[in-house]
Amino acid sequence: MIKNMTIQELLKQNNITQLYAYSRKSRDITGEGLQKHHDILQQFANEHGLPLEVMEEVGSSETFNRPVLNEIKEKVKAGTIRCLLVYRLDRLSRKVTDTERWLKVERISFP
Numbered sequence: 443m444i445k446n447m448t449i450q451e452l453l454k455q456n457n458i459t460q461l462y463a464y465s466r467k468s469r470d471i472t473g474e475g476l477q478k479h480h481d482i483l484q485q486f487a488n489e490h491g492l493p494l495e496v497m498e499e500v501g502s503s504e505t506f507n508r509p510v511l512n513e514i515k516e517k518v519k520a521g522t523i524r525c526l527l528v529y530r531l532d533r534l535s536r537k538v539t540d541t542e543r544w545l546k547v548e549r550i551s552f553p
Contacts, residue, residue, distance in 0.1 A: 479529035
């Protein structure tokens with residue numbers, strides 16, 4: 443039962459050997475940078491002893507059609523990416539319906 447599994451058990455059960463992270467900021471201006479996000483995601487990867495590849499871009503979340511995100515969607519579809527981390531769900535899209543639609547279409551779930 444997934445609800446009673448630790449993250450480590452879930453990663454092992456699904457044979458996850460590589461973590462990917464998507465990191466986005468709205469535009470290239472001063473303010474909170476992506477380093478804080480990267481540090482938190484890297485800490486998670488380190489705690490679970492897995493390598494992390496960070497894929498980042500600068501762009502608005504008004505559209506779900508962004509170059510790096512499109513690359514990620516293709517890699518998920520191909521099965522290359524089996525575990526995607528994000529600092530916050532709104533890094534994918536501010537429109538929850540866009541994210542929900544993608545998760546349903548690709549039959550993606552998370553515990």
